[in-house]
Amino acid sequence: MKKYGLRPYKRKARWRKRRDEQRKPVAFANEIKNQCPLVPNHTWAGDFTYLPFKGKFIYLATFMDIFTREIVAWQISDRHDKTLVMQAFLDGLVNRDFQKPIYIHSDQGAEYCSQDYTDLVKNFGVTISMSTKASPWENGYQESFYNNFKTDLGLEFDRFDDEGHFLEAIHHTL
Numbered sequence: 001m002k003k004y005g006l007r008p009y010k011r012k013a014r015w016r017k018r019r020d021e022q023r024k025p026v027a028f029a030n031e032i033k034n035q036c037p038l039v040p041n042h043t044w045a046g047d048f049t050y051l052p053f054k055g056k057f058i059y060l061a062t063f064m065d066i067f068t069r070e071i072v073a074w075q076i077s078d079r080h081d082k083t084l085v086m087q088a089f090l091d092g093l094v095n096r097d098f099q100k101p102i103y104i105h106s107d108q109g110a111e112y113c114s115q116d117y118t119d120l121v122k123n124f125g126v127t128i129s130m131s132t133k134a135s136p137w138e139n140g141y142q143e144s145f146y147n148n149f150k151t152d153l154g155l156e157f158d159r160f161d162d163e164g165h166f167l168e169a170i171h172h173t174l
Contacts, residue, residue: 032129043065043066044072045105049146062174063091072095075087076167089117103128106129113130
């Protein structure tokens with residue numbers, strides 16, 4: 001083959017984009033990337049996670065004050081949708097006596113990109129900040145919280161007798 005300048009056929013890898021990489025980028029920049037909040041209630045970070053329980057999922061949405069690292073709001077649902085994160089945001093406002101944050105930061109999940117959620121946040125005069133796609137470290141406050149939360153709650157969630165005991169344990173762990 002070398003003598004005649006022949007080369008073997010090499011297959012080219014075909015890379016497909018993941019579904020989240022195919023979505024168009026959201027119009028919200030990462031506003032808190034180079035900021036460090038110096039007072040409470042300056043920036044809230046939001047995210048949600050799922051907790052497997054007896055063959056189904058329970059979804060937990062939280063908002064955290066980045067300065068105090070305190071969970072200012074949380075909501076639980078059997079579905080993850082915009083209503084879950086909207087209720088959690090409104091809970092945070094009620095819990096803080098309607099002292100709204102300057103920034104609210106999240107990832108680019110479909111719930112946080114929904115028109116209803118962004119309109120709700122903008123109507124309260126809060127600036128929306130979002131991490132870039134596939135960059136979980138840009139919302140590291142929440143990612144770290146959920147890692148520790150699940151460990152503190154105990155990784156065997158099916159050990160609880162019923163959903164009520166499980167929800168009570170979640171409340172006490174938060």
